[in-house]
């Protein structure tokens with residue numbers, strides 16, 4: 001099923017089997033047509049902050065200077081046979097960035113800007129951001145505490161202790177996100193459960209979500225989270241789609257689940273509100289924009305799998 005979810009479909013050929021070939025990687029790094037994705041302290045480089053920003057992916061001399069200045073060089077893959085690299089510049093000061101990129105380079109948080117970018121380029125930026133974050137968080141060996149060094153184009157870090165030498169690989173944290181539905185057997189028609197998080201100071205209603213714990217299947221994680229957050233039991237836990245969510249390091253695994261009970265009791269430490277909504281009620285929600293009042297209910301932004309899960313359900317119940 002094609003989802004059109006943002007941060008997917010980068011178009012990159014990752015060339016995972018060539019990352020161990022140091023000569024091949026060197027050749028790619030020296031190519032004039034390589035593109036470089038700068039990452040600075042979890043932010044990505046764009047041409048401007050307006051309604052249609054475009055990512056900047058320098059090549060040529062600027063690309064060379066970025067790779068030379070990088071804390072870590074990340075080989076991301078090939079696009080149309082041209083290599084694409086990430087350059088983590090996080091240790092540079094702002095004035096160093098200006099020397100490399102010109103005055104006032106615009107680094108933005110993809111979490112706020114990603115939904116405005118072309119989809120395939122947003123996916124490449126997300127990939128670079130997520131991999132750079134992993135490197136910055138894994139500078140020391142988790143077993144012996146010695147410094148680690150990147151290898152294989154930034155897809156491995158190896159402990160520098162000769163007696164240890166442990167290799168670690170980039171990780172992504174699985175999180176389940178689920179739309180709980182009531183199929184309306186009680187006669188009131190189909191409804192879906194949406195909750196408002198305590199931390200949001202605006203009336204956004206979204207699906208429930210949570211991290212998968214060790215020793216737990218994805219279906220068990222869905223059932224546990226729904227029970228913890230809303231005190232509801234579910235059945236028919238069905239996988240729908242997934243979305244990389246590198247904020248900072250998650251993979252969202254989207255599910256739909258059917259409630260076997262309907263009496264909601266919310267977890268007051270996490271949620272301010274959770275309710276059953278009919279399709280008609282969801283249709284009356286507001287849309288994101290400068291003019292929307294804070295107390296106007298709205299769904300999450302269009303770049304999220306939460307929104308996609310709700311809209312997919314709305315289509316299903318309308319036929």
Ligand SMILES: [Zn+2]
Pocket residue numbers: 141142143144145146159160161164165166
């Ligand atoms: Zn070690």
